[in-house]
Structures are given as C-alpha cells and as structure tokens.
Amino acid sequence: MKSQTAKQAFDAAPWTGRVRKYDIVKEATIAVVIVSLLVVLLSLIFSSPDDKQLTFRDWAKTNPTNFYATTVQELAGTSESAGYGPPYNNASAGLNIGPLWLQKWAGVTHPVDTPNDLVITPLSLSVLSASETSALGTWKSANIDQQTAWATAYDTAIGAADGNYTAAAPGDYGPVPALANALTNVAAQGSLDALLLAGGNFYSTDNTKQILFFGDGAYLDDAATAANLQGNSWGMMNETGRYPGQAWLWLYSIWYQIPPFINEASAPFGSNADAYIMFVVMGLTAGLMFAPLIPGLRSIPRVIPLHRKIWKSYYSEENIKRHK
Amino acid sequence: MSIQNTENTSTETPAPEDSAHEDSISENSQMWTARLRNMWQRNLPIDKLLPDTQPAYVSSWIYVFGVLTIAAFVDILISGLILAFAGPAWYHTSSLGLFVNSLHFWGVQLFFVFMVVHLWGKFWMAAWRGRRTATWITGMVAFLASIGTAFTGYLIQTNFDAQWIAFEAKDGFNAVGIGAFFTPTNIGQIMLIHVALLPLVLGAITVMHVLLVRKHGVVPPMDALPEIEA
DSSP states (O other): OHHHHHHHHHHHSOOOSOEEEOOHHHHHHHHHHHHHHHHHHHHHHHOOOOOOOOOHHHHHHHOHHHHHHHHHHHHHTOSTTTTOOTTTOSSSOOOOBTTBOHHHHTOOSSOOOIIIIIIIHHHHTSOOOHHHHHHHHHHHHSOHHHHHHHHHHHHHHHHHTTTOGGGOOOOOOTTHHHHHHHHHHHHHTTOHHHHHHHTTOSOOOBOHHHHHHHHHSSHHHHHHHHTTOSGGGTGGGSOSSSSOOOGGGHHHHGGGGSTTTTOTTSTTTTTTHHHHHHHHHHHHHHHHHTGGGSTTGGGHHHHSOTHHHHTHHHHHHHTOOOOO | OHHHHHHHHHHHSOOHHHHHHHHHHHHHTTSHHHHHHHHHHHHSOHHHHSOSEEETTOOSGGGHHHHHHHHHHHHHHHHHHHHHHHOTTHHHHOHHHHHHHHHHHHHHHHHHHHHHHHHHHHHHTTTTTTTOHHHHHHHHHHHHHHHHHHHHHHHTSOSHHHHHHHHHHHHHHHHTTGGGTOOTTBHHHHHHIIIIIHHHHHHHHHHHHHHHHHHHOSOOOTTOOHHHHO
C-alpha cells in the first residue's frame, strides 16, 4: 500500500529523470504540413462521395404506383409516420425500456398530421383541375369518420392487390382515388418538395415532413437497400459508393447486426432496439470515459501489458523488468 | 562602516514610498485579475506551456497522434470555413467546391484515425495515472463532441446520404426522447449546430485538454519506479 502511494506520487510529480530535446512548435508545424499534404493527396486521388438527392418528382415518375399507394396510406392513417407517436403525434406511445417510456415524455414537439400536412395542404396550395378541386372539396366537407372510412377501405383494397391501385377492387372510396391521383401529378411536376418544405410560406429549413413521407414509401428504402445502407448492413455508418463512411459509429451500429436486436419483431429487445441500443451505447461510452475511476477496467492496461511495447526502449535502457 | 549602517537602516525601515508600493502590491494580489494570473503562473508557467525538453521515455510513434489529430482539426476548420461561406449545395455543381468538400471529408477521416489511435494508445498507457483523470475525461469528451460534429456534418451534405441518415437517425433520438429537441430532419437546426456550436465546443475542449497535458506532463512509464529515477 505504501509503495502504491509512492508510485502514485511519482507518477504525479514533475519528471526528474533523463530528458531529451523537444521543439513543440516545430513538431506542430511539421504535423500540420504533413497532414495537409496527405489531405490534398487523398482529395485529388479519391474525391468525395456525393450521390444525388432523391426527390418526390423522381419517385412519382419512376414508381407512381408506390407513390400513389403511399398517399392513400397517409390519408388513411396507416403509414408508418401516421402511427409513429411522439414527437410527431399521439398515435402510439413509442418505444420503451421496461417502465421507461422516454419517447413520450417530452410529448408531441413536432406535430405532423399526415392526411392534412402531407396530402391535403399541398393539394390546397396547388393548381388543380376542376374534378380534382371538387374531390378536395368533398374530402374537406366530410367528417373525419367518413374520411377515414373512405381512405381505409381504399388502402385495404390496394393492399389486397399487392400495392397496385389499378388492380384494386371497386368500392366506395369517395374522393380518395382522385386525391391520390392529384398528388401524384403534383409530385411528378416537381412541386411537392417545396410544398412539403415551406407549406405555402417563403422561409423554411425543416425537412421533417419530406423525410417522413419519403420513409413511408418504398423509394427511399429501395435506394438505401441498393446502396447497402440498411440498418442490418451497418446502416448509416456506411457511406454511399466505396468510401469509408462514419466508421467511428461502429460501437452503435454493431448492435443492430446481432440478436436480439437484429430481429425487429421480437419483443421486447428487437421491437425496442432503437431505445435499448441508445442506452447500451451510452453505458459503454460512460464506462470508457470514466475508466480511470472504475476498478478492474482501469487495471486492464496493466494486465495486458501493451505498454511494454510502447516504452520498450525506456524499459530496456533502464533495465526494468516487468513490474508485478 | 557608515555605508553598512545605512544599508541596514534601509532594510529594516523601508522608505515611505517603498512601503506604499508593497501595500499596493498586496492590494493588487487580491484583485481577481491578479489571482487569475498568479494561478495560471503557478499551474502552467511558460516553460511548461512551451517546453523545449521532454522526458526521455517519450520516444514512440504513438506520441505523434495527438498533434496529428490537432493538425487534421486545423485542416477541417479551414476547409469548413470555405464551405460555410459557399453554402452547403456549392459542391454539387462546382468542381472547386467538390475539391474543397473532399478536403473536408478526408480531413475528417484522418482526424478520426489519428484520434482513435491516440485514444487507444493512451488507454494502454493508463495515461490517467498521476492525477491525470481530467486529462483523460476531457479527451473522451472531445472524442464524443467530434462524433457529434461529424454526424451533423453528414446530415448537411444535402444529398441522398444525408436524406437516409436523417431518416434512420431520427428513430434512435426519438426512442429516448432526445428527438424532441434535437431533430436530424431539420437541416436549419443541424446546420447551425454543425457550423457554429460544435466547432466552438470541440475547440474549447481541445484547448482545455492540451493545457491539462502541458500542466501535468506526459505520464511516466507504468513500470518506472520512484527509486530508479530518484
């Protein structure tokens, strides 16, 4: 115990042993020059990734069937966004860790009403044909139960037709087909991106509605699958193209690759993976941050003596054997 | 003899102007500015801040990764400043913009390589020994701030990758309630955090970390013993 205290004092005290010359300013200057040259060289050889952004226009033109079906889901309230819960709506309580329902604690801070915000408002701000304007009027004048009944029936019919609305069985769908068709046209014309972003205003920097709508359909998802960016293939840690990406997120992404989190259907861990993994990563990070204060963890460097390699020449010159 | 007497008298009984000067110094030392200056000089004298010698054991390549990380940070700040003036969409349409974006991108990649090697090097040295816990913790905070800065940078690329990361990341933050205040899908918020807030935070933590390193010096080898160097 006494020798341990002496060692601690020795480690903390100013060094009184042998020294060597050290020019800190020169070292920093050389480091900046070398790293700068390396950065320029890598940039000239490899450039940087920049896969073009996706747009609603591209979605509506390349896969109008999926865009149409997604629009119907937004009206019916059956899309992922419609049932998301906080911070967008109260359709569900969100994820939980046992009794902790952190997702709903702060409430709805970014309200998104999918039928109105993603479909009806953009259509109301667009120039429509007479029949489309009439369909919009019919929807607006109907009560919410009627609206839901029309949209849900049509969504079910499209689902039964494997997402192909042209093959959906006939039924009482009210103005829903006309509205879905109108929004597909607005999107194909290239207007929907700006309508969702600004909602008729001049300034806006919040892309939440666009991202939510994108995520409800297959277009963004298919593109991510093709680019190998899905969560079960290391997700957002990956980069488009053959670039390194955010490799430093490995400790976060790795949990999505292994059971029980890899199976989204398994409760409670898989179905609440986002919440559990956040906590696991926070815990591991705190462990590393406070390693000096955690018995056992702080002794690992002594148990696995890689420091003998780092200070090899010093130990050799001072003839210091391994300290037990 | 008379000279000696004069000297003694002078020492024992200060002249009125000298006494006033000492009172003034005594009063000054109570000032906040003087206290701060004294504290600084006590903890980090200039020869510690800008040393021209190092302990002999500092002779491994592992020691260069700290300064390499700072060098990469300098490069990132310069390329980031240019990108900030030109706007986030500049590099989509300009070959010069793409080059500056590449400088930023590779600067970040190298920054993390250097920083992670530095971090693990310090872990295996148990570099927190000898009252250096705060140095380790500020280093870890800098690492976390770096991850946050890089993450927000990826969100403001205004390309497909940014769209996908925003879509994916929102779920993680929403799941634990952070999404109520930090919104990956709000490019305005993320842009301000990335460009204005986090570089300042990271810069401040880095300065604090470096000052602590200079104050405490480089940790001695784990098996170095007091009697050997005494």
